[in-house]
Amino acid sequence: MIEALLLYLFTGSALVAAALMLVLQHPMRVALALVAVMLSLAGVYALLGVHVIAVFQVLIYVGAVMVFIVYAIMLLDVREHSVRRFSAWLVPGIAGLLVFLAIVAHGIWHDLPEPSAAAAGTRFNLNEFSRAFLSDYWLHFELTSVLLVAAIVAALAVLKVGRRPHG
Amino acid sequence: MLIAVAMALFALGLLGVIVRRNMLVMLMCMELMLNGVNLSLITFAQQTATTIGAVVVFLVFVVATVEIALAIPIVLLLVRDKRTLDIGAYNELNG
Numbered sequence: 001m002i003e004a005l006l007l008y009l010f011t012g013s014a015l016v017a018a019a020l021m022l023v024l025q026h027p028m029r030v031a032l033a034l035v036a037v038m039l040s041l042a043g044v045y046a047l048l049g050v051h052v053i054a055v056f057q058v059l060i061y062v063g064a065v066m067v068f069i070v071y072a073i074m075l076l077d078v079r080e081h082s083v084r085r086f087s088a089w090l091v092p093g094i095a096g097l098l099v100f101l102a103i104v105a106h107g108i109w110h111d112l113p114e115p116s117a118a119a120a121g122t123r124f125n126l127n128e129f130s131r132a133f134l135s136d137y138w139l140h141f142e143l144t145s146v147l148l149v150a151a152i153v154a155a156l157a158v159l160k161v162g163r164r165p166h167g
Numbered sequence: 168m169l170i171a172v173a174m175a176l177f178a179l180g181l182l183g184v185i186v187r188r189n190m191l192v193m194l195m196c197m198e199l200m201l202n203g204v205n206l207s208l209i210t211f212a213q214q215t216a217t218t219i220g221a222v223v224v225f226l227v228f229v230v231a232t233v234e235i236a237l238a239i240p241i242v243l244l245l246v247r248d249k250r251t252l253d254i255g256a257y258n259e260l261n262g
Contacts, residue, residue, distance in 0.1 A: 064232060151237055
């Protein structure tokens with residue numbers, strides 16, 4: 001009972017914060033709304049029993065990605081009020097999105113797997129997950145480390161390109 | 168219900184990328200889309216009692232981090248060049 005109530009609370013706050021992201025003007029407020037979305041989703045994951053994902057959602061998304069974005073906002077410190085909030089694509093964007101949503105909903109709604117009764121009772125098993133992660137999906141795991149190295153090199157290269165004109 | 172929430176989050180993120188003009192806000196809306204996808208993956212993994220969903224969510228975490236780590240320096244370079252975050256100012260490729 002209380003779990004269902006909390007689930008509605010977290011999903012509701014996630015949706016409200018996501019909608020706020022679209023209408024708030026200042027990037028810092030948008031960033032705080034996004035943090036609210038991520039924390040709400042971490043709550044949803046914890047309620048679903050996937051605690052490890054909830055922890056990593058807070059650690060990686062809120063702790064790393066959002067701090068990085070907030071630093072970027074503070075670094076840029078753009079005090080321009082001339083930036084219009086919405087582009088000229090506002091009305092066509094909304095119309096196209098509604099059509100897209102209708103098509104996707106119509107296409108997948110009937111194909112969604114029914115939550116099986118056996119699966120409903122099972123909780124997320126961390127042992128099983130870790131074993132699968134490092135044995136069945138070892139290639140993906142290694143590829144992410146390659147991706148991280150490539151990203152570091154690329155970020156250094158991007159910063160070097162920016163510095164070259166100034167010596 | 169959670170699938171509908173995931174779809175709504177993805178849709179709001181996509182709408183944000185389309186209609187907003189601030190580059191940083193567009194980046195954050197992309198993160199919102201990734202969050203929606205993560206929620207759908209977790210929900211499917213719970214419904215089918217499999218682990219692949221959680222594995223993919225971990226990989227998405229890494230990809231999102233890499234994406235931001237590369238996108239922010241690019242935004243910094245662009246802003247250093249034009250002194251504005253308005254996406255309409257970057258129209259050199261406009262034919």
